[in-house]
Amino acid sequence: MSIEDQPIFVTRPHLPPLEEFVPYLEKIWASRILTNSGPFHEQLEQALCKYLGVKHLALFTNATIALVTALQALRITGEVITTPYSFVATAHSLLWNGIKPVFVDVDPNTLNLDPARIEAAITPHTTAILPVHCYGHPCDVDAIQRIADRYNLKVIYDAAHAFGVECHCGSVLNHGDLSVLSFHATKVFNTFEGGAIVCPDAKTKLRIDQLKNFGFVDETTVAAPGINGKMSEFNAALGLLQLKYVDMAIARRFEIDKQYRQELGELKGIRLLGCGSEKRPNYAYFPVLVDDTYSVSRDTLYDALRSSGIYSRRYFYPLISDFPMYRGLQSAARENLPVAAACAERVICLPLYPEMTMDEVTRVCGVLATLGG
Numbered sequence: 001m002s003i004e005d006q007p008i009f010v011t012r013p014h015l016p017p018l019e020e021f022v023p024y025l026e027k028i029w030a031s032r033i034l035t036n037s038g039p040f041h042e043q044l045e046q047a048l049c050k051y052l053g054v055k056h057l058a059l060f061t062n063a064t065i066a067l068v069t070a071l072q073a074l075r076i077t078g079e080v081i082t083t084p085y086s087f088v089a090t091a092h093s094l095l096w097n098g099i100k101p102v103f104v105d106v107d108p109n110t111l112n113l114d115p116a117r118i119e120a121a122i123t124p125h126t127t128a129i130l131p132v133h134c135y136g137h138p139c140d141v142d143a144i145q146r147i148a149d150r151y152n153l154k155v156i157y158d159a160a161h162a163f164g165v166e167c168h169c170g171s172v173l174n175h176g177d178l179s180v181l182s183f184h185a186t187k188v189f190n191t192f193e194g195g196a197i198v199c200p201d202a203k204t205k206l207r208i209d210q211l212k213n214f215g216f217v218d219e220t221t222v223a224a225p226g227i228n229g230k231m232s233e234f235n236a237a238l239g240l241l242q243l244k245y246v247d248m249a250i251a252r253r254f255e256i257d258k259q260y261r262q263e264l265g266e267l268k269g270i271r272l273l274g275c276g277s278e279k280r281p282n283y284a285y286f287p288v289l290v291d292d293t294y295s296v297s298r299d300t301l302y303d304a305l306r307s308s309g310i311y312s313r314r315y316f317y318p319l320i321s322d323f324p325m326y327r328g329l330q331s332a333a334r335e336n337l338p339v340a341a342a343c344a345e346r347v348i349c350l351p352l353y354p355e356m357t358m359d360e361v362t363r364v365c366g367v368l369a370t371l372g373g
């Protein structure tokens with residue numbers, strides 16, 4: 001197979017050199033501490049607080065369980081305002097808590113929850129807002145907080161994409177009441193599977209730690225119907241090693257993002273999303289919007305890329321509000337979500353991962369240019 005025929009996938013998980021992981025495994029084998037807040041788990045929590053510039057962080061087995069637990073930790077009930085333009089786990093976390101999602105449209109520039117539309121969706125049952133920093137691009141955190149303060153609502157950010165992102169005033173993870181990170185294989189920082197809740201105070205962290213361990217307070221006391229959301233020592237050890245390389249990985253992502261922007265910047269009908277308000281972006285994704293002035297539709301472009309062995313993703317399509325368990329909701333109606341609906345039909349995420357070569361970027365851009373030319 002020549003290099004031109006090698007498949008290019010939308011992502012390729014970043015891994016450290018295997019030989020550097022072996023000493024960590026040897027320690028686990030020697031100690032026989034495999035989980036339940038072991039030494040690597042504690043070290044990773046501290047290391048991540050320092051790296052991310054946050055006060056407290058509780059590790060989890062994945063972000064979905066972390067989202068479910070975050071809602072429990074703040075005792076959220078009733079209705080929660082959220083975005084339809086996200087990965088389905090965002091809204092699923094509400095259904096797992098018996099909460100009704102209320103979908104609000106997104107801003108056409110950021111594709112994040114549009115603060116100007118939130119107030120109209122608030123009812124006496126609304127208790128919280130669950131926005132997503134989509135693609136790692138920060139939400140309008142100040143506007144969202146102003147609304148939350150006015151109506152006495154909690155704010156939980158799904159920050160699955162926002163590892164390391166800084167906005168105007170430091171880590172974007174310090175906004176709202178809680179933020180949830182994902183360390184899934186496809187993310188900027190991965191522990192194979194994993195996640196975390198960022199919280200501002202030790203008391204909330206204690207409650208979260210209890211909830212992720214079946215609700216145990218001590219050996220014989222169970223205070224709440226908690227879940228098993230604990231991260232294992234294997235994943236935590238990997239996280240410690242990954243952290244050594246994450247700046248390098250983000251720097252490499254920046255180079256690839258730059259190359260894409262150079263090669264696609266002038267292409268008619270292709271709008272490059274992102275590079276917005278963040279002071280420190282993480283280049284988690286490379287989403288582009290295919291508009292009417294491009295020669296073919298987004299789906300034709302997607303198929304053409306596939307025929308060339310390039311596997312992009314239509315993130316986020318379909319909209320969450322179009323899945324069967326959500327589409328009956330009043331707020332899921334297309335007329336309520338025109339911007340999100342249009343974006344779901346037009347956005348495509350091009351491959352981006354630290355090991356991607358500039359020749360591969362050029363190969364991807366070549367397909368877009370040939371079709372669009």
Ligand SMILES: Cc1ncc(COP(=O)(O)O)c(C=O)c1O
Pocket residue numbers: 062063064065086087089090132158160161181182183184194195
């Ligand atoms: C926005 C968003 N929220 C939540 C999740 C769920 O994360 P996890 O796979 O760690 O459960 C993902 C993706 O994986 C995501 O993209």
